[in-house]
Amino acid sequence: MTEGAGMRVARAWLAAAAMALAGGTAAAQPAAERPLRLVLNVGLQNLDPIAGPSFVTRNFAYMVWDTLVAMDGQGGYRPQMLESWSASDDRLTWTFTLRPGLVWSDGAPVTAEDCVASLRRWGGRDGLGRRLLAATKDLKATGPDTFVLELSRPFGPVIEALGKPSVHVPFVMPARIASATPPTQQVQEIVGSGPYLFVREEWVPGERTVFRRNPAYRPRDEPADGLAGGKAAHFERVEFLTLTDPSVRVSALRRGEVDYLEYAPIDSLGLLRRDRNVVIANPGSIAQIMGAVSVNHLQPPFDNPLVRRALQQVLDQRETVAALGLPEGMHHARCLSMFMCGGPYASDAGAEALREPSLERARELLAEAGYKGERVAFMHPADSVLINPMALVLIDRMRRAGFNLDVFTSDWSSIAQRWLSREPVERGGWSVVPVVYTGFDMSDPLANPGTGYNCTGNVPWSYCDAEMAPLLQAFEAEADPAKRREIAAAIQARAHAAATFPLSGQFSSPAAWRAELRGVVDFGFPVMWNIRRAPAR
Incomplete structure (x- = not known):
């Protein structure tokens, strides 16, 4: 339609x-x-x-x-489908108990087997879930309402993983559905x-x-x-x-x-604020939005890191965020933190070359990369009130920098389907999709779309930076908050150097x-x- x-x-x-x-x-x-x-x-x-x-x-x-664990309004984690959980002294064995009386919409009772099957399916798709399962020695039901997670090595954010609030969320489904459906295929029921x-x-x-x-x-x-x-x-x-x-x-x-x-x-915010019949939300920093650009690391020209760095130089956040027409106080003039400005892991690590983006520098990087005007399939979701204005700025600046854009303008639903394609551009593939994510997704290095999915192949843009891998492993095993912040800064520096997920600006959209x-x-x-x-x- x-x-x-x-x-x-x-x-x-x-x-x-x-x-x-x-x-x-x-x-x-x-x-x-x-x-x-x-x-x-x-x-x-x-x-x-x-x-x-x-x-x-x-x-x-x-x-x-529903989920086993849920995040509350203060960022804490509470039991949801669970009645309780406990951990051994060495925090390598976790025991979970479901609350009684849970049933599926088809009348069957919710069981521990359902939880185990759902977590395994989620862990085959989500970056944080995959890391949790990689550190798992055994995950099994021990009764109708209890299951045990036994780790093979330290993994700090067990509860945070089970309570992950946004994409991909570890929702619990019936075992007969979760076990029979690969994580890359849609469930039919x-x-x-x-x-x-x-x-x-x-x-x-x-x-x-x-x-x-x-x-x-x-x-x-x-x-x-x-x-x-x-x-x-x-x-x-x-x-x-x-x-x-x-x-x-x-x-x-x-x-x-x-x-x-x-x-x-x-x-329309000014008009709505004056309407006594309307309430405007007041999102906090973790609920703010980060604009970014997913680029296809599997296909030319963005399989070349120099071309991705050229795109970083195209992204002047002052222009992209200004296109939204936000009131004062609802946006950052420039945020170069992969983990959200104002978030627990915010830093400027690795951002020196991005402070003053330049179309001239973008052209130099394209020349250095040997870019010969290869076609770039740009997916433009015109129906998104958030993405559309930033995409228009990006299209203009990419063309001025020398990218040969073929712009596909459509609704987000159609673009989201094409986004999953692994085909080359000439066979219906894609090169660039501008996106937005919230702080729920961006603020944790293990869940961040530009770091947490490194070398997993579980996001459409499929990036893989060898130097980032050991840093992520160190971060997931570290319990000390100060050391975790140091490792997060190193992860961010690698993400900027590899241009895994170029940022276009942080803002509020209530x-x-x-x-x-x-x-x-x-x-x-x-x-x-x-x-x-x-x-x-």
């Missing part, structure tokens, strides 16, 4: 929703029975959070699956134990996703806090929608046709929701539980 056709569908749907809310059957419904409607940044195509690396898939997954159930028959890929409350879900007793605590589902129906036009998103929110925007369009919603968890990405709608007056 073209973007124009998608907009016509969206406008027609919203018009029907508005009529219903104004005078149709929905108007007679109690507030809690009206659907909760979230507008996503981009459309949902991939339903598997292990096979798919997109935030939109992560958002979907938190509705239908959505059977979860989370607060909501996926309504497949109403799914319109890329446009609308529908959920209904899971009556069998048992939330924890403690209050919701970040991704932890009680995931109480107060709405019988939740809808994820895609509206490609930012102005339509804003007007739909202000009129009450939708309830929540994953990202408020930046040029969510926005209707003021009538109560109990919204402001975490940095959509959390659809714990929310109630205030009764109409």
